[in-house]
Amino acid sequence: MAAVRVEAVLAAAEEQEAEKRRSIAVEKELELEYDLGNLLAVDRNPPPAAALRGAGPRREALLRALARDNTQLLVSRLWELPAERAGGAGGPLVAQLPEPTFRLPREKPPPKPRPPTRWEQFARLKGIRRKKKTSLVWDEQAKEWRRRWGYRRAGGDPSRAWLAEVPAGADPEEDQFARLRREKRERVARNELNRLRNLARAHRAGSAVPAAPLHPTGHQDRDELRHVARVARVSTASLGRFQPRLPKESAEPPSRSGGKKRRFEPLLGNLAAERSRQLELLRDMGKKKPVLDITRAVNKQMRQEEAEAAAANKGKKQSKRGKRGRRQQRPGRSGKKSGARRQPQQQKAAGGGSGG
Amino acid sequence: LIYCYRKPKTKRAKRFLEKREPKLNENTKNAMLIKGGNANLTVTEVLKDIYAVKKPFAILYKRKNITRPFEDQTSLEFFSKKSDCSLFLFGSHNKKRPNNLVIGRMFDYHVLDMIELGVEKFVSLKEIKNSKCPEGTKPMLIFAGDMFDVNEECRRLKSLLIDFFRGPTVPSIRLAGLEYILHFTAVDGKIYMRSYKVLLKKSGCKIPRIELEEMGPSLDLVMRRTHLASDDLYKLSLKQPKGLKPKKKKNISHDVFGTTYGRIHMQKQDLSKLQTRKMKGLKKRPAEKSAEDGGATPKKLKSA
Numbered sequence: 140m141a142a143v144r145v146e147a148v149l150a151a152a153e154e155q156e157a158e159k160r161r162s163i164a165v166e167k168e169l170e171l172e173y174d175l176g177n178l179l180a181v182d183r184n185p186p187p188a189a190a191l192r193g194a195g196p197r198r199e200a201l202l203r204a205l206a207r208d209n210t211q212l213l214v215s216r217l218w219e220l221p222a223e224r225a226g227g228a229g230g231p232l233v234a235q236l237p238e239p240t241f242r243l244p245r246e247k248p249p250p251k252p253r254p255p256t257r258w259e260q261f262a263r264l265k266g267i268r269r270k271k272k273t274s275l276v277w278d279e280q281a282k283e284w285r286r287r288w289g290y291r292r293a294g295g296d297p298s299r300a301w302l303a304e305v306p307a308g309a310d311p312e313e314d315q316f317a318r319l320r321r322e323k324r325e326r327v328a329r330n331e332l333n334r335l336r337n338l339a340r341a342h343r344a345g346s347a348v349p350a351a352p353l354h355p356t357g358h359q360d361r362d363e364l365r366h367v368a369r370v371a372r373v374s375t376a377s378l379g380r381f382q383p384r385l386p387k388e389s390a391e392p393p394s395r396s397g398g399k400k401r402r403f404e405p406l407l408g409n410l411a412a413e414r415s416r417q418l419e420l421l422r423d424m425g426k427k428k429p430v431l432d433i434t435r436a437v438n439k440q441m442r443q444e445e446a447e448a449a450a451a452n453k454g455k456k457q458s459k460r461g462k463r464g465r466r467q468q469r470p471g472r473s474g475k476k477s478g479a480r481r482q483p484q485q486q487k488a489a490g491g492g493s494g495g
Numbered sequence: 496l497i498y499c500y501r502k503p504k505t506k507r508a509k510r511f512l513e514k515r516e517p518k519l520n521e522n523t524k525n526a527m528l529i530k531g532g533n534a535n536l537t538v539t540e541v542l543k544d545i546y547a548v549k550k551p552f553a554i555l556y557k558r559k560n561i562t563r564p565f566e567d568q569t570s571l572e573f574f575s576k577k578s579d580c581s582l583f584l585f586g587s588h589n590k591k592r593p594n595n596l597v598i599g600r601m602f603d604y605h606v607l608d609m610i611e612l613g614v615e616k617f618v619s620l621k622e623i624k625n626s627k628c629p630e631g632t633k634p635m636l637i638f639a640g641d642m643f644d645v646n647e648e649c650r651r652l653k654s655l656l657i658d659f660f661r662g663p664t665v666p667s668i669r670l671a672g673l674e675y676i677l678h679f680t681a682v683d684g685k686i687y688m689r690s691y692k693v694l695l696k697k698s699g700c701k702i703p704r705i706e707l708e709e710m711g712p713s714l715d716l717v718m719r720r721t722h723l724a725s726d727d728l729y730k731l732s733l734k735q736p737k738g739l740k741p742k743k744k745k746n747i748s749h750d751v752f753g754t755t756y757g758r759i760h761m762q763k764q765d766l767s768k769l770q771t772r773k774m775k776g777l778k779k780r781p782a783e784k785s786a787e788d789g790g791a792t793p794k795k796l797k798s799a
Contacts, residue, residue, distance in 0.1 A: 161698045163705075177661055178673075182639040191682045202689055203707055206678040209637045210693060211705045214673065218702045222670060231669045242733055243658050246524055246581040247517040247603050249736035 163215060165208045173216050176239030180213040254344045256337040515579050519738050523663040524600075525580040526553040529571075531587030532561035537594050538586035540619050544712040545584060547620060548690070550630050552662065554578055564597045565722060568606045576604045582659050592719060600658055602724075602732040610652050611719040615685070618713045627710055628674040628692055633662040635673060635693075640681035648721050649681065671695070676707070686716040 172181040186205060191198050220234040255263065262268075275284040276293040285293040303315035368388070373379040394400075404412075423430055503509040514522065526549055528542045546555040562570045564585050571583060581604075585597040592613065599609035620627065636657060643653045660677055673693060680687045690711030695703035724732070746758040 161696070161704055163698050163700070163702050176664070177657065178633060178635040178668075179657060180635075180637045181643070182637065183641050183644070184639070185641050186639055186680055186682050188682050191680070191687075199709075202678070202680055202687060203691070203709065205639055205680065206637065206676065206689060206691055207705055207707045209639060209678065210635065210676050210691075210707060213635055213637065214693075214695075214705055215702045217668075217673065218670065225667075225669075231671060233667050233669050235667045236665060239664060241654075241657060243654060243661075244600070244602060244607060244729065244732035245735070246521050246601070248731070249734065250517040250519065 163211055165211050167208070167212070171209065171212055173213065174239055174241045175216060175220065176237050177241055178213070178217070178236075179239075179241060180209055180216075182209050251345060254341050256340075257333075519736055523552050524582050524658065524661075525578070526582035526584060526659060527574055527578055527580040528553060528555045529574070529583060529585045530556065530559045531563075531585060531595075532559050533588055534559060534586050535588040535594070537614060537617055538588055538596065541594075541596065541614060541617055541712070541714065542584065542586050544620050547630070548634075548711060549660070549662075554580060564599070564606075564609060565611070565720060571599075571606060572601070572604055575601050584659075595719070596716075598655055598659065599722075600655060602728070606722070607724045607728065607732055608651055608655060609722040610648070610655060611721065612686075612716040613719050614714055615717055616713075616715040620711055623709055623711075625692075625708060625710060631662075632672065632675045633665065633668065634660055634675040634677045634690075636660060637676065637678045638681070639678065642681035642684075648718065648723065651721075651723050652686075652718065653679075675711075684717065686718070688712075688714045688716060 167182070167184060169183050172183070173179070174181075187201070190201055217234060220236065222232050222234040224230050225233040272287065274287060276287050277283075278285040278293040278295075280295065285291055287293060303319060305311060305313075305315055309315075368385070372382050375382060503512055526545075528546050530539060530542065534542075542555060546553050556574075560570065562585075564571055571585070575581065575583065581601040583597075583599050583601070585599075587595045587597075589595070592611070594614040594617075596612045596614060597609055598612060600607050638653055638656075643649050656679060673695075676691050676693055678689045678691065680689075689709065690713060691707040692710040694706040694708060696706055698704040723729075746760075748756045748758075750756065
């Protein structure tokens with residue numbers, strides 16, 4: 140009697156074990172977030188940190204159990220998707236995945252629609268629409284359907300044309316074959332020119348927007364930042380005319396041509412300014428002391444030459460003489476050179492005065 | 496191709512250029528796996544295993560490349576342009592940063608995000624001796640742990656890992672072929688990546704019971720430096736073109752419960768002339784009909 144009961148209890152326990160092993164139910168505090176298009180599931184439940192701290196097989200077992208639970212939930216969701224048998228009755232069961240919802244950045248920026256070419260603009264204006272052409276044309280001479288252009292085209296091979304009629308008003312001595320070849324070359328060149336013009340126009344239109352390349356933070360150098368700041372200043376409705384300046388920004392507006400074009404004062408303008416300028420010039424010409432500050436000029440020249448030498452000798456060993464040695468070599472030589480270099484045209488007299 | 500100043504002269508060249516130009520629906524992202532100047536055995540093994548996982552959408556460079564991703568990104572950008580890869584994994588090793596992996600992605604051939612991870616423990620595919628799943632299986636991805644949402648860096652890391660291991664986007668999938676799962680657990684500032692092979696067992700109902708078998712590379716990662724894109728650059732990269740949005744059909748609306756409602760616009764109908772179901776019992780008898788008309792239509796008399 141007792142044996143039978145014990146057996147019954149054991150059998151029941153074993154059945155329960157089997158039931159648990161086969162069950163697909165998983166208990167979770169917070170529901171997982173699913174993105175079935177990417178086969179992705181995100182579990183926000185905090186994992187048992189204390190148990191996972193100790194390294195070893197226990198951690199692996201815990202991680203595996205966690206993974207098993209999460210996978211079970213994800214697979215249950217995937218099995219609930221609408222499925223069908225691909226390739227007939229005996230084929231594999233295939234589920235239709237929805238669109239992925241997790242937003243991931245693109246690889247490249249989306250393609251920009253190219254601006255219409257000159258012909259396309261004209262056609263749109265006039266309302267001309269594309270005529271659908273048949274791909275094959277009936278060739279009367281060959282009595283069959285031939286291509287419109289390309290290999291074995293309908294009009295016969297143009298390179299083997301043995302007859303070229305002289306048109307009505309043309310010169311009888313002119314070589315017609317040469318004329319045909321020349322005209323074809325001209326047509327091809329004109330087409331290529333127009334294609335390149337359209338490309339250039341499209342390219343210019345695309346770069347009219349000052350798309351300053353936005354580098355990730357930490358890699359913008361001074362020139363880039365200056366450029367971006369300048370672009371930002373001009374991007375207001377009044378083109379930056381009433382924008383307050385930043386603390387260390389320069390006062391005068393930067394010229395658009397970058398300082399290449401020379402600007403001259405008007406001839407009959409500010410009489411007072413002209414008078415003061417001429418008086419200053421005369422004053423400088425009559426001074427006993429030279430206008431040029433020799434020491435400053437020499438120092439500037441030395442620094443410049445040092446910088447050039449450093450750039451040239453990058454990677455090579457620096458000379459043993461060092462800064463002091465190099466400095467002592469310079470003054471005599473550079474004085475005259477800098478004097479000659481730093482003389483602006485107006486002060487020929489002063490230069491003559493100091494040299495003489 | 497539109498902006499080619501030199502037109503491609505062969506069909507093959509044209510196809511090559513068309514594959515690389517920006518498109519509405521993009522190609523699957525390729526990954527390039529690069530060894531640094533001082534890569535050691537562990538890091539090389541990691542790169543080889545990840546290459547095995549990501550085949551055929553990965554390129555493993557055999558030679559060592561002496562660059563530092565965090566200082567100078569030009570050489571990475573050059574590689575990306577040459578091989579048309581927008582994901583990269585750079586492995587190196589030095590005393591200050593042992594077993595270092597830099598995982599990153601590109602936008603328009605410029606570096607978008609880069610995150611440096613340290614490998615603390617690595618178990619490779621070769622060390623676990625059991626059968627593996629076929630190459631090119633689309634893996635299931637699971638991220639566990641609330642640490643992935645705590646700060647921006649962890650969120651970007653999650654997005655990067657999804658981007659890296661996602662594989663091609665497919666419209667439908669064979670349910671028996673869901674064999675591979677990558678499980679990322681974030682705990683205590685560490686990220687445990689484990690790969691398992693999925694075994695579908697019989698359960699009582701239609702949905703199978705899952706048993707997992709440890710299979711592939713398993714990594715214990717710790718996050719080191721990061722180099723994330725600025726917010727506006729990231730937003731720019733997330734922007735999808737308008738052509739991709741599904742066209743909204745007019746006059747169709749959906750209920751919360753999933754019921755689809757349609758709206759039909761009808762012309763004005765004359766309700767008295769409406770064709771309804773004929774009930775023979777309600778039919779007017781001839782006597783009643785003549786009474787209604789008022790006898791206005793008498794029977795026609797036969798002319799004699």
